[in-house]
Amino acid sequence: xxxxxxxxxxxxxxxxxxxxxxxxxxxxxxxxxxxxxxxxxxxxxxxxxxxxxxxxxxxxxxxxxxxxxxxxxxxxxxxxxxxxxxxxxxxxxxxxxxxxxxxxxxxxxxxxxxxxxxxxxxxxxxxxxxxxxxxxxxxxxxxxxxxxxxxxxxxxxxxxxxxxxxxxxxxxxxxxxxxxxxxxxxxxxxxxxxxxxxxxxxxxxxxxxxxxxxxxxxxxxxxxxxxxxxxxxxxxxxxxxxxxxxxxxxxxxxxxxxxxxxxxxxxxxxxxxxxxxxxxxxxxxxxxxxxxxxxxxxxxxxxxxxxxxxxxxxxxxxxxxxxxxxxxxxx
Amino acid sequence: xxxxxxxxxxxxxxxxxxxxxxxxxxxxxxxxxxxxxxxxxxxxxxxxxxxxxxxxxxxxxxxxxxxxxxxxxxxxxxxxxxxxxxxxxxxxxxxxxxxxxxxxxxxxxxxxxxxxxxxxxxxxxxxxxxxxxxxxxxxxxxxxxxxxxxxxxxxxxxxxxxxxxxxxxxxxxxxxxxxxxxxxxxxxxxxxxxxxxxxxxxxxxxxxxxxxxxxxxxxxxxxxxxxxxxxxxxxxxxxxxxxxxxxxxxxxxxxxxxxxxxxxxxxxxxxxxxxxxxxxxxxxxxxxxxxxxxxxxxxxxxxxxxxxxxxxxxxxxxxxxxxxxxxxxxxxxxxxxxxxxxxxxxxxxxxxxxxxxxxxxxxxxxxxxxxxxxxxxx
Numbered sequence: 001x002x003x004x005x006x007x008x009x010x011x012x013x014x015x016x017x018x019x020x021x022x023x024x025x026x027x028x029x030x031x032x033x034x035x036x037x038x039x040x041x042x043x044x045x046x047x048x049x050x051x052x053x054x055x056x057x058x059x060x061x062x063x064x065x066x067x068x069x070x071x072x073x074x075x076x077x078x079x080x081x082x083x084x085x086x087x088x089x090x091x092x093x094x095x096x097x098x099x100x101x102x103x104x105x106x107x108x109x110x111x112x113x114x115x116x117x118x119x120x121x122x123x124x125x126x127x128x129x130x131x132x133x134x135x136x137x138x139x140x141x142x143x144x145x146x147x148x149x150x151x152x153x154x155x156x157x158x159x160x161x162x163x164x165x166x167x168x169x170x171x172x173x174x175x176x177x178x179x180x181x182x183x184x185x186x187x188x189x190x191x192x193x194x195x196x197x198x199x200x201x202x203x204x205x206x207x208x209x210x211x212x213x214x215x216x217x218x219x220x221x222x223x224x225x226x227x228x229x230x231x232x233x234x235x236x237x238x239x240x241x242x243x244x245x246x247x248x249x250x251x252x253x254x255x256x257x258x259x260x261x262x263x264x265x266x267x268x269x270x271x272x273x274x275x276x277x278x279x280x281x282x283x284x285x286x287x288x289x290x291x292x293x294x295x296x297x298x299x300x301x302x303x304x305x306x307x308x309x310x311x312x313x314x315x316x317x318x319x320x321x322x323x324x325x326x327x328x329x330x331x
Numbered sequence: 332x333x334x335x336x337x338x339x340x341x342x343x344x345x346x347x348x349x350x351x352x353x354x355x356x357x358x359x360x361x362x363x364x365x366x367x368x369x370x371x372x373x374x375x376x377x378x379x380x381x382x383x384x385x386x387x388x389x390x391x392x393x394x395x396x397x398x399x400x401x402x403x404x405x406x407x408x409x410x411x412x413x414x415x416x417x418x419x420x421x422x423x424x425x426x427x428x429x430x431x432x433x434x435x436x437x438x439x440x441x442x443x444x445x446x447x448x449x450x451x452x453x454x455x456x457x458x459x460x461x462x463x464x465x466x467x468x469x470x471x472x473x474x475x476x477x478x479x480x481x482x483x484x485x486x487x488x489x490x491x492x493x494x495x496x497x498x499x500x501x502x503x504x505x506x507x508x509x510x511x512x513x514x515x516x517x518x519x520x521x522x523x524x525x526x527x528x529x530x531x532x533x534x535x536x537x538x539x540x541x542x543x544x545x546x547x548x549x550x551x552x553x554x555x556x557x558x559x560x561x562x563x564x565x566x567x568x569x570x571x572x573x574x575x576x577x578x579x580x581x582x583x584x585x586x587x588x589x590x591x592x593x594x595x596x597x598x599x600x601x602x603x604x605x606x607x608x609x610x611x612x613x614x615x616x617x618x619x620x621x622x623x624x625x626x627x628x629x630x631x632x633x634x635x636x637x638x639x640x641x642x643x644x645x646x647x648x649x650x651x652x653x654x655x656x657x658x659x660x661x662x663x664x665x666x667x668x669x670x671x672x673x674x675x676x677x678x679x680x681x682x683x684x685x686x687x688x689x690x691x692x693x694x695x696x697x698x699x700x701x702x703x704x705x706x707x708x709x
Contacts, residue, residue, distance in 0.1 A: 067677070
């Protein structure tokens with residue numbers, strides 16, 4: 001294990017967020033078993049009060065989770081010097097088999113925590129908490145994933161060993177194999193571009209239909225999820241190349257660095273906002289028939305759809321501006 | 332939207348005024364908070380700055396150094412190895428280096444003796460680093476003696492003091508001629524301390540290193556990248572150890588924050604009771620408490636970071652330097668180049684503000700759920 005202040009910080013934060021979600025899930029079991037809004041008993045009152053605590057905890061969990069996602073990538077980036085062959089975060093994450101799983105789990109948990117807060121917001125807006133059992137059931141899914149993330153991230157850091165000079169020989173480390181691979185498999189740029197523009201168009205058309213007619217919300221939500229995946233693939237496949245102006249550097253992490261004016265933060269923030277609000281529309285679809293939500297839900301969903309479209313437009317806009325603005329071409 | 336902003340502006344307004352009303356209670360927390368940020372921040376800034384200095388120094392290091400090992404320890408290397416290494420394809424040049432350590436009992440420090448490769452000093456003359464000059468109060472044209480390996484001693488004239496700009500690497504340095512060096516250590520002319528190798532294509536470094544190991548099995552080639560990695564991990568490790576040690580302080584701080592947040596006075600309880608009675612919701616009170624924490628964090632974090640910055644970059648981290656710099660006696664006296672990047676600030680934020688915030692969630696919720704009826708009655 002490498003002892004680095006950032007690693008200590010990341011372990012600390014994941015310990016806290018896991019503890020908070022586990023506590024929420026534990027409380028969720030109580031809600032599912034004993035929740036009865038019609039009762040005025042002490043127990044029910046205590047449950048109602050405690051829901052405020054869980055909402056607050058989860059709101060903080062989301063904030064910390066987003067922060068720790070970026071901190072994780074930055075830490076991988078700052079450690080790359082210590083591994084043979086690693087050129088940036090992409091290489092550091094490859095040092096042991098837990099790097100990428102930890103990273104992907106972090107993204108998944110950000111999205112899930114965001115969706116939970118959306119459901120929570122809708123639920124709190126209605127007078128009779130119509131979604132309360134469902135949202136605590138979702139928390140039961142969330143908690144093991146947070147736990148898994150914590151464990152995988154800890155394993156990743158535990159397995160890290162810097163390739164340093166030992167007293168027996170210096171270059172044995174360097175000559176042992178070729179070090180870690182920094183490459184990320186990328187699909188051909190042409191195919192990725194086609195997919196990217198197609199899914200972008202699809203999301204916008206469906207979003208427009210949903211905004212004006214209030215129809216095809218589920219399909220729009222699906223398209224927004226698809227666009228997120230396609231965008232991630234496209235970032236690796238061709239968008240990043242335009243930022244680096246290098247035809248071989250398929251790295252989704254280096255755009256987060258100072259050399260590229262930290263533009264990656266804006267891109268990823270837009271993508272994450274887009275996917276959380278886009279999927280949020282779909283997640284709320286099944287509750288359209290709930291009586292106490294009938295007034296507020298469609299409006300809220302439309303707002304979410306708009307947030308999603310604006311975020312995706314921002315992402316695509318930045319990417320396209322760069323593609324047009326740079327002298328670099330993909331032949 | 333405007334109503335929403337108006338609502339939170341009022342809550343923020345209320346939070347600020349209630350914080351100011353309870354200056355005394357929050358002051359002790361603020362002091363400890365600032366102190367925690369200051370200590371962790373100093374350790375981190377210093378580590379990063381040292382890493383940076385080391386990497387700047389190592390930029391000028393040779394691409395590859397070859398040492399000879401004997402009985403698992405490093406040993407002078409025969410000059411005859413030079414020809415063999417020069418014969419490896421891809422090697423531009425291979426040169427011997429002469430350097431060693433000598434102990435000076437007068438000040439209890441080790442000096443690094445080195446024969447410079449680019450200038451030839453006349454026999455009997457030396458150049459000394461600023462650290463030695465300062466400690467021994469020896470300057471240009473003064474005399475300085477060294478104990479030889481055979482027990483006798485020899486006097487040298489100081490030709491010049493090396494400029495203080497390079498003090499980080501030259502504080503304990505003594506430059507002298509090859510003949511004098513060999514005389515002091517009784518090193519035969521057939522041997523050198525180690526060899527430095529220049530290689531045409533950096534991609535071939537590892538291949539050349541492998542060939543050297545095959546050709547001369549009793550040597551170890553060290554590549555510059557390995558030195559960089561080693562320094563990085565040593566400094567990271569030191570920073571990490573200090574962080575782990577400070578975790579105890581952090582824990583104590585978290586407990587203090589928890590206690591402070593849960594110990595509501597009767598006045599505060601009544602205040603919250605009244606707010607709820609006039610229509611505030613539980614979530615509004617939680618928001619007030621969250622803002623309170625946010626303001627305290629913002630203030631302490633900013634002050635703590637500024638203090639840490641001043642401590643490390645203006646006062647050369649006087650409190651932590653012995654732990655971070657190493658165990659040399661002749662410390663270089665240098666002012667670290669100010670360097671802080673957003674990443675370090677983020678790490679510091681996660682180490683201090685996040686635990687504090689978490690510690691206050693449950694107490695603020697407890698405060699927010701008080702029953703207005705029972706509070707106002709009591």
